[in-house]
Amino acid sequence: MAHSMGILMRSPKFLLGAITTALMILLVIVYPMINRSDPLAMMALAFQPPGNGLLLGSDNFGRDLFLELVYGIRTSIMVGLVAGIVATVIGLFFGLASGYIGGLIDNILTAVTNMFIVIPSFIILILISVSLNSRSSLIVALIIGLTSWPWTARAVRAQTTSLRNRDHVNIAKISGHSTPRIILFEILPYIASYVVMAFILQVASGILAEASISMLGLGPYNTISLGIIMNWALVFEAPVAGAWWAFIPAAFAIAIITFSLYMMNTGMDEIFNPKIRS
Numbered sequence: 463m464a465h466s467m468g469i470l471m472r473s474p475k476f477l478l479g480a481i482t483t484a485l486m487i488l489l490v491i492v493y494p495m496i497n498r499s500d501p502l503a504m505m506a507l508a509f510q511p512p513g514n515g516l517l518l519g520s521d522n523f524g525r526d527l528f529l530e531l532v533y534g535i536r537t538s539i540m541v542g543l544v545a546g547i548v549a550t551v552i553g554l555f556f557g558l559a560s561g562y563i564g565g566l567i568d569n570i571l572t573a574v575t576n577m578f579i580v581i582p583s584f585i586i587l588i589l590i591s592v593s594l595n596s597r598s599s600l601i602v603a604l605i606i607g608l609t610s611w612p613w614t615a616r617a618v619r620a621q622t623t624s625l626r627n628r629d630h631v632n633i634a635k636i637s638g639h640s641t642p643r644i645i646l647f648e649i650l651p652y653i654a655s656y657v658v659m660a661f662i663l664q665v666a667s668g669i670l671a672e673a674s675i676s677m678l679g680l681g682p683y684n685t686i687s688l689g690i691i692m693n694w695a696l697v698f699e700a701p702v703a704g705a706w707w708a709f710i711p712a713a714f715a716i717a718i719i720t721f722s723l724y725m726m727n728t729g730m731d732e733i734f735n736p737k738i739r740s
Contacts, residue, residue, distance in 0.1 A: 557618025
């Protein structure tokens with residue numbers, strides 16, 4: 463593991479992505495400690511331009527946009543992380559079981575996975591969001607995770623199938639080890655780097671999915687996320703008012719977070735994927 467981290471530190475793409483992500487996380491942890499104001503408190507007039515103590519001006523309600531942005535980034539990262547963990551765990555379970563056990567179980571699990579792939583997850587997301595009365599950011603994150611796991615499952619299944627008949631796995635079978643033990647100790651370590659890459663992509667797509675449904679006004683209630691800031695700007699016609707600060711910083715923040723996660727993923731891919739490396 464330490465060896466892998468050492469190699470990763472030599473990848474400029476991975477380093478760029480990791481440092482940018484770390485700085486974003488640091489900002490959302492430290493800034494609310496320095497500025498203890500309520501992000502939903504009205505401080506100024508509507509759509510006041512940046513200046514006069516307001517780094518990014520005010521929004522349609524006269525609230526401090528920079529403070530809102532920090533809380534928005536925090537919510538969006540948390541939604542992405544929860545959605546990423548849920549999607550990766552489900553995808554791992556389906557992919558490992560399907561790829562290693564094979565036979566009827568493989569057929570059933572593949573059928574379920576394909577069914578989820580055929581129905582666009584975004585439509586499921588919208589339908590569930592519309593039907594729920596109280597949507598917390600945690601609920602939204604769980605819905606995103608529960609609808610976005612099939613790609614991970616397919617990729618893990620392909621990797622597991624190729625490992626199933628390796629010598630070390632056959633020796634473990636002959637030694638009489640149980641199926642869960644073989645999967646955990648003989649297969650999972652070989653695809654660990656792959657799982658981390660899948661997780662990073664799931665986090666990025668979770669952040670984008672939350673931003674998309676929040677922009678439509680179907681995001682979580684009683685909280686601030688980057689998508690919700692964009693939604694407020696659209697509903698209260700910030701572009702018409704010429705208030706670029708009400709939506710461009712939020713769009714930029716979404717782009718930076720997802721870009722830095724994709725950079726981390728690309729950096730890892732170049733190191734751990736022998737096809738690219740050669």
